[in-house]
Amino acid sequence: MPTSSQIAAAYRHARRAYADFGVDTEAALRRARSVPISLHCWQADDVRGLETPREGLAGGGIMATGGHPGRARNGDEMRADLDVVLGLLPGRQRLNLHAFYAETGSKAVDRDQLRPEHFARWLSWAKSRRVGLDFNPTYFAHPLANSGFTLSSADPEVRAFWIAHAKASRRIAQHFARELGKPSVINHWVPDGAKDAPADRWSPRERLRDSYEAIFADKSVNRRLCIDAVEGKLFGLGSEDYVVGSQEFYTSYAQARGLVPCLDLGHYHPTESVADKISALMLFHPRILLHTSRPVRWDSDHVVILDDAVRALFLEIARGQAWDRVFVALDFFDASINRIGAYVIGARATRQAMLLGLLDPAARLRAAENAGRNHERMALMEQAKALPWGAVWDELCERDGVPAGADWLKEVARHEKAVLSKRRCTR
Numbered sequence: 001m002p003t004s005s006q007i008a009a010a011y012r013h014a015r016r017a018y019a020d021f022g023v024d025t026e027a028a029l030r031r032a033r034s035v036p037i038s039l040h041c042w043q044a045d046d047v048r049g050l051e052t053p054r055e056g057l058a059g060g061g062i063m064a065t066g067g068h069p070g071r072a073r074n075g076d077e078m079r080a081d082l083d084v085v086l087g088l089l090p091g092r093q094r095l096n097l098h099a100f101y102a103e104t105g106s107k108a109v110d111r112d113q114l115r116p117e118h119f120a121r122w123l124s125w126a127k128s129r130r131v132g133l134d135f136n137p138t139y140f141a142h143p144l145a146n147s148g149f150t151l152s153s154a155d156p157e158v159r160a161f162w163i164a165h166a167k168a169s170r171r172i173a174q175h176f177a178r179e180l181g182k183p184s185v186i187n188h189w190v191p192d193g194a195k196d197a198p199a200d201r202w203s204p205r206e207r208l209r210d211s212y213e214a215i216f217a218d219k220s221v222n223r224r225l226c227i228d229a230v231e232g233k234l235f236g237l238g239s240e241d242y243v244v245g246s247q248e249f250y251t252s253y254a255q256a257r258g259l260v261p262c263l264d265l266g267h268y269h270p271t272e273s274v275a276d277k278i279s280a281l282m283l284f285h286p287r288i289l290l291h292t293s294r295p296v297r298w299d300s301d302h303v304v305i306l307d308d309a310v311r312a313l314f315l316e317i318a319r320g321q322a323w324d325r326v327f328v329a330l331d332f333f334d335a336s337i338n339r340i341g342a343y344v345i346g347a348r349a350t351r352q353a354m355l356l357g358l359l360d361p362a363a364r365l366r367a368a369e370n371a372g373r374n375h376e377r378m379a380l381m382e383q384a385k386a387l388p389w390g391a392v393w394d395e396l397c398e399r400d401g402v403p404a405g406a407d408w409l410k411e412v413a414r415h416e417k418a419v420l421s422k423r424r425c426t427r
Helices: 004-019 025-034 075-086 116-129 156-180 202-216 247-257 274-281 308-319 339-358 362-370 374-384 389-399 408-418
Strands: 037-040 093-098 132-136 184-188 226-231 260-264 288-292 326-330
Touching: 004 025, 004 389, 025 339, 025 389, 037 339, 075 116, 075 339, 075 408, 093 116, 093 326, 116 132, 116 156, 132 156, 156 184, 156 202, 156 226, 184 326, 202 247, 226 247, 226 288, 247 260, 260 274, 274 308, 288 308, 288 339, 308 339, 326 339, 339 389, 339 408, 362 374
Parallel strands: 037 093, 037 326, 093 132, 132 184, 184 226, 226 260, 260 288, 288 326
Antiparallel strands: none
């Protein structure tokens, strides 16, 4: 692995190479380090949550596969694992919590009754680590979600429960924002849909709209502190034919109500380019939330790698100079490999994609295109792929005091041997 002096020498060479293309690597480093990535807490425990286990629950389209030993069994173990992850990542991080990670002690508290004090230990941890907290209502893994419908349910009592849960979640997010001095992004995703063709596609969407109207009518929540996002989907487990909250539904609703649309890389057809949506949506939406994930056959939430999809996504953000208008979060869960390793791979790949977008010689490419020299534009795009971006990445890690290259694997192996291998899971 490279030494500090080798990293410095390689970076000097890379800086000159990029300068020849009109790219300031120092500016790229500053911006790449400053954009927060919200780490998803549910990778640590395979999306199980901290509620008292309930029997006979449907999955709600959420399933982590694999049985690698050492998953976190409680909030303390999750936070300990996240501490290891934070120590291996450059740049700024946040933490994204789901509501069913409430810690209520010996008292069972249903989701419509959740309050900020049920997340006090998460908040204390976030303060001590100086990270912001984002939040998600949990509309799945609950008896009142077994039908496959929550906010769009035909049962008014079911809808009322989930509306109350959403309102409680927004108040929790607002509390996080006030305590941490940083806005909290709260993302609404529901698993509502049908496995096979329904006779009525209209009524569930009308009910979903009306439920959201009731949720966002709560004026006790300051929307500058609690930033509401809504997330659509093409299909999922149990909603293969019909998804109530489709992308068309949510982009329209977000625009009409001043909310933030969420784009998840796994929620589209495999041949659909999420990157291409950025320049279209951001003409009309002031901000968007991005979930970096990796579909293989469907919304399978594989660990993010530096593939074409994630590179193209952040290249578009960079070319549109939209960094101050996007929120970035991770959304994957893999129980087949070391979970801390999964976190680090996915988070580092996401930040590498940011850096690559910032290192794009956009000015020269536009100049060639505007002059009609499209052969030159293409040639420069191809040549840019060979520029030594890896040396700039190593410099970023060096400046933030985290391992460059694959040196981080040593810490993951140490933690697995000392901690994870000793955990015995009972559920």
